[in-house]
Amino acid sequence: MENFVVSARKYRPSDFNSVVGQQHITTTLKNAIKNNHLAQAFLFCGPRGVGKTTCARILAKTINCQHRTSDFEACNQCDSCLAFNNNASFNVHELDAASNNSVDDIRNLVEQVRYAPQQGLYKVYIIDEVHMLSNAAFNAFLKTLEEPPKYAIFILATTEKHKVIPTILSRCQIFDFNRILINDIALHLKYIAEQEKIDAEDEALRLIATKADGALRDALSMFDLIVTYSSGNRLTYLETISNLHILDYDYYFKVVDSLLAGSISNVLLIFDEILKKGFDGNNFIVGLSEHLRDLMVCKDPATVDLIQVSESARDRYLMQSQQASVSFLLSALNICNQCDIQYKASKNQRLHVELALMKMSKLPQALTLAALAQEDSKKKG
Ligand SMILES: Nc1ncnc2c1ncn2[C@@H]1O[C@H](COP(=O)(O)OP(=O)(O)OP(=O)(O)O)[C@@H](O)[C@H]1O
Ligand SMILES: [Mg+2]
Ligand SMILES: [Zn+2]
Structure with a gap:
């Protein structure tokens, strides 16, 4: 050997x-x-x-x-x-x-x-x-x-x-010396994958690059580990998230869809599934904030480049950001932020996150009502 x-x-x-x-x-x-x-x-x-x-x-x-x-x-x-x-x-x-x-x-x-x-x-x-x-x-x-x-x-x-x-x-x-940009790390990993004849999905490489937090050596060790763990010449997004114990971003899309639809039950069920997979409530809330932030920067063509995701994921972000209003995103970010800050002090952490999710699912309705009331008072005034 x-x-x-x-x-x-x-x-x-x-x-x-x-x-x-x-x-x-x-x-x-x-x-x-x-x-x-x-x-x-x-x-x-x-x-x-x-x-x-x-x-x-x-x-x-x-x-x-x-x-x-x-x-x-x-x-x-x-x-x-x-x-x-x-x-x-x-x-x-x-x-x-x-x-x-x-x-x-x-x-x-x-x-x-x-x-x-x-x-x-x-x-x-x-x-x-x-x-x-x-x-x-x-x-x-x-x-x-x-x-x-x-x-x-x-x-x-x-x-x-x-x-x-x-x-x-x-x-x-x-x-x-600089921390190395996610993009540069991802490109370097891509180069190595090509040299090693490993068929790697862009999203997997990008995820490793993100997780490495600027350190190229860390990125390379993670890369090696996941390649060894998987069959050897393939590197998929799904294998990468399970290996690095990262929550699939698909969940965040689903959560936001349910929030926008005002469905408390859906959102609670998804959160339950996430907890059952062994993820921590605090990490989930932080991840959700990051997701909302990404949707927010997609709202304006000037800031769209601030999201650091692969090309294919980018379209998905753009689509979801079209569906959410700026007021919704801002208020939801606020609720997440509060939830994160108070998380450690909370006695029932699961309920604490659930409460935040419930509040967020009520946002679309509340915002519509507020807008109606404003129009109404304009007409009267
Ligand atoms: N800027 C870079 N370009 C290409 N490869 C890099 C770069 N930085 C790190 N690496 C990779 O990571 C490995 C370790 O890098 P290096 O030993 O230079 O890090 P370091 O900055 O000295 O870290 P430490 O502070 O831990 O000593 C290198 O062998 C190389 O494969
Ligand atoms: Mg060194
Ligand atoms: Zn020489």
Whole structure:
């Protein structure tokens, strides 16, 4: 049996151009290489799984590459690049500060920095989770960071910039990594699915992308998990929701249809079904609010792009939003919001949600009455 390599490793970008969603950083780094204007200390900040370590390694590889391309990318063919790609290069040192945070660890590193590289131009030191270094370790590091030998480059990475002491911050060029957009993640997953010959439904990929909350690594792990769980070369929306334990958005459409029809009984039955499937009332209300919000932004062509759903789902949203009035959506959102806020404090949480649903089903009627009364008073006035 072939060894299974997780997608996050298999598809780690090998040059700047293939890094997703961090153009502001990759372009700046490439320009610095082009103009020979490279800083010696960098701080890469940002949420987990968005490409900090990846970019640090690409930078290390690119500046040591013997035949950089005309686009200032690593060639991925020379001895140095090959050594990097096989994790065998002597010119890159990675220190995980989460587990090596003592003064001694840093002293070791500082000691190594004194030796010039045997091959290649630069020695690159990547210190991950740098905010975990002890104070004493930080202090032992400061002097080297301030006056490193010219062949040494430091790339510090952290998910918690606010915990990095100012003396370090002021000595580094700081790069803030973005959370990656749902769209970009979904496209990247689509690319990987194609490479792996997996027949994936767009909606499934989009759902994974949404759930990943900006972290590409998380998206890739979820993707792997669901593919392994399913038959292996198909990835469907239904399998994805059951795997990630997400409520099918179909339910929200049904709930809103029933609310618009003023049918309390229907809505209560649907909610019962949802609870029976093991979903939590609070999550349901939050999900319903998001659904109402999506319907709301569909009301205006100017905001329609704010919904982050696949093309096929989009038409469904547009249709339902046509049926609901802005006043209905606003009032329903309000009721959901109140329900969510008071949920934790409520003694009977099921009833609490049911009450909110009942109130919402009465909205269409109440709004019609209010409109009639207004017209009436206009006529009289
Ligand atoms: N911007 C990106 N473009 C393409 N792939 C990415 C990107 N970000 C993350 N990945 C994928 O996720 C994996 C992990 O990314 P990486 O190690 O660079 O994250 P990180 O930002 O260093 O996260 P952490 O803070 O957890 O260390 C990579 O191997 C790659 O497959
Ligand atoms: Mg990392
Ligand atoms: Zn090369």
